[in-house]
Amino acid sequence: MTQEKLVEIQELVKHFPIKRGLFSREVGSVKAVNGVTLDIYKGETLGLVGESGCGKSTLGRSLIRLIEPTSGEIRFGGKDILKYSSRELRQARRQMQIIFQDPYASLNPRMTIGSIIGEPLTIHKLVTSKKEKVDRVVELLHEVGLRPDVLNRYPHEFSGGQRQRIGIARAIALKPEFIVCDEPVSALDVSIQAQVINLLSDLQQKFKLTYLFIAHDLKVVEYISNRVAVMYLGEIVELAKSEDIYRDPKHPYTQALLSAIPVPDPKAKKQRILLKGDVPSPINLPSGCPFHTRCHYKIVDRCKTEHPPLRELAPDHWVSCHLAE
Ligand code: SF4
Numbered sequence: 001m002t003q004e005k006l007v008e009i010q011e012l013v014k015h016f017p018i019k020r021g022l023f024s025r026e027v028g029s030v031k032a033v034n035g036v037t038l039d040i041y042k043g044e045t046l047g048l049v050g051e052s053g054c055g056k057s058t059l060g061r062s063l064i065r066l067i068e069p070t071s072g073e074i075r076f077g078g079k080d081i082l083k084y085s086s087r088e089l090r091q092a093r094r095q096m097q098i099i100f101q102d103p104y105a106s107l108n109p110r111m112t113i114g115s116i117i118g119e120p121l122t123i124h125k126l127v128t129s130k131k132e133k134v135d136r137v138v139e140l141l142h143e144v145g146l147r148p149d150v151l152n153r154y155p156h157e158f159s160g161g162q163r164q165r166i167g168i169a170r171a172i173a174l175k176p177e178f179i180v181c182d183e184p185v186s187a188l189d190v191s192i193q194a195q196v197i198n199l200l201s202d203l204q205q206k207f208k209l210t211y212l213f214i215a216h217d218l219k220v221v222e223y224i225s226n227r228v229a230v231m232y233l234g235e236i237v238e239l240a241k242s243e244d245i246y247r248d249p250k251h252p253y254t255q256a257l258l259s260a261i262p263v264p265d266p267k268a269k270k271q272r273i274l275l276k277g278d279v280p281s282p283i284n285l286p287s288g289c290p291f292h293t294r295c296h297y298k299i300v301d302r303c304k305t306e307h308p309p310l311r312e313l314a315p316d317h318w319v320s321c322h323l324a325e
Pocket of ligand 1 (some may be wrong): 156252253289291292293295296297298299301303308320321322323324
């Protein structure tokens, strides 16, 4: 991993309007992403974690413009991709791919595996003959640990883990630089999760890939991430090197998430921090610190009125909390 920035996100906002009535009047909005500023370095895996509905998938999809952000800036390789025309965006998509959580829903059930993996090669005119396409697809199948004889089979004939390998083969077909891995193992059995994570890790080494690895579970991202960003109600509340987050979490939300991870040694005592209540609605965000309605710290008035900025509490360890130190 270098310190060279591949993706630079500035004040990214995504609000989904809520419309009602005959004239589709806007009556509010779901504030999914609220001013995220973040860099992703070349060759790293940045883990992005948080409970479901915290905006992490919306953020991931916005980065590759599968969703159009409401405002903000996204630079990829130094270029502002929000200013791209559709033709420029199509070109840029070769560099930015996504692996989805549910490999079954994301693979067209009527297409053979060969067509699914080969389709992006045809769209981007990277192959000139049928033979060249088949050869390349076979090569990609090999990269993800599948045999060439699956070419003419259909997605329903495969297990969840194998389907995810097919999704990965499709994602790497265009030799991208950056892949958003959107909960790629959450739908898989625990025994299969490690295999898929190892495969992603191997491919990263081999093809010098950069990942944004989204998960709702801190445990899942621990081994694959160089850095981890914790998201709550559309904001990054803590960002640090992986080892620092797990050794010394500073935000009360991260502390609570980590305390919920079971430890293998039954004698090792770990006190579980129970989060109060549910995540507030992203339609009506709390005032001040977004976490104040559930925080286990002895909060101060400022928590309810003043939004805590992300502060660098230790080298490369950023925390958005008035009281963290
Ligand atoms: Fe808790 Fe206050 Fe810190 Fe928010 S700012 S996380 S409410 S202590």
